[in-house]
Amino acid sequence: MQSLLLVSSPAPAAPAAPAAPAAPLPDLRRLCVHTITTKPWPIEVAAAKFAAAGVSGITVWRDTLAGRDIAATGRLLRERGLAVVSLCRGGFFPARTAEDRGKAIDDNRRAIAEAHALGAPLIVLVCGAVPGQPLSESRQQILDGIAAVLPEAQAAGVKLAIEPLHPMYADSRSAVNTLGQANDMVEQLRSPHVGVAVDVYHLWWDPTLQAEIARCGRLGALFAYHVCDWRTPTIDLLNDRGLMGEGCIPLRQIRAWVEATGYRGFNEVEVFSTRLWATDQDDYLRKIVQAYRDHV
């Protein structure tokens, strides 16, 4: 009876018995923080602060690279002892006109070049959507866009991670709204350079999540794992994410599902929060590290 409720339609594989929640992480070796999490800090400040706090990896948002020598910035991050985990973000492939879709593809080629220069092995794709355009059409344009840039990604040794976004972003940010859809795309694109970024904020509610994480693992496509929390109430659709522990997402349950696939990559803290950006960022970074230990 329970399994009928957990899975709304036959899942691609029967989910295993619910895995026990994961144990606390023993150290910070798998902790990565996104530059946007501490948005007020320029990347050089973030790098120094993250390293001093024991953070092991950094995911770089492209806006933080503006005006920088990208290769030199990558070296600076590594000299701080930080692993450059990924570059955020490419995507936004759908558009009404072929010309605009071409511009989106060009921008993704630039992102690949930037990731290569930075030394980031992965680009996270926020795939895009056009308000009023059928979602199925946008998904086809996303497939076409990824296929178009795949040769450059392969040549640069940069992988691409489709990030399914919460259905509340289906209007204008992504027509890929479930892990099942992202896995479908991975199957269609059939490239070791195309996989998925699993972000708990977008996917925690999905009754097929456990089964689709397992499927993603079988596809060899679980490229990244992002954590934060969902606050009640959430007062802004974009910038009111919670720090881990501030909300209702079963983080240790989901990490157990992720690790059951063999994933041992970074746990990336990606929090957009007007509220938290307004606080003292040194204090906030201490809270991030503590929340990682207590809740991830």
Next chain:
Amino acid sequence: MQSLLLVSSPAPAAPAAPAAPAAPLPDLRRLCVHTITTKPWPIEVAAAKFAAAGVSGITVWRDTLAGRDIAATGRLLRERGLAVVSLCRGGFFPARTAEDRGKAIDDNRRAIAEAHALGAPLIVLVCGAVPGQPLSESRQQILDGIAAVLPEAQAAGVKLAIEPLHPMYADSRSAVNTLGQANDMVEQLRSPHVGVAVDVYHLWWDPTLQAEIARCGRLGALFAYHVCDWRTPTIDLLNDRGLMGEGCIPLRQIRAWVEATGYRGFNEVEVFSTRLWATDQDDYLRKIVQAYRDHV
């Protein structure tokens, strides 16, 4: 290739070829408006205004009945020529303690009595969720709660419609977030008194929507159809719905899927909008009627 993208996991039945969008509605005979749509109006005012505008049905929110003789209010609505379509809302079954779950069941029994007194044949259920409680556990409590009140519903001749809510409400408003889950519950409860309310705002993004609407129809469970629109950007998670035509929801496509099941019940306009509540409500009602003709 397209169908793989449309359906993330094997759907309960292969979707039919995409139905052509529905034709415009020829008249207002299937137009119902929810009292909350024109929230500033007391129910007596709403009834008079709706009737004068040619609206055919009314769905009554319980708050509008406060301090009224409910049976007399029902008579007043019918004297205006309005069909009493449903009572909003019951539900909110999940709770941490058995005592609180019992209180929720009591409140649903009161709702059934109110619907009976009002002459409403249907109660819409916003099923509920408890932040931090596993969604699967909340869904079980929802099933148990509906089962507990079913005898009263049958005795009163009142049907219950499970309304799946958008995943952005999974934290605290409903653990039922897809039509697939609602259909699963209908199958488990096996009662002609339990069905589903399909609301485009909650479900438009779902790649399995067409297939699940068809399944709902086969179950004989498509009890209600609610329309509004999704605005870009949406600035509030609760009260920033759009009037039909103001957003990106493919209303005529979805109505075609609904009508392909044989559904010919009301198209219910349910808009929560701080922005629209602040406008002249007479003017707004004219816009509702026009939007119904132009976009539903």
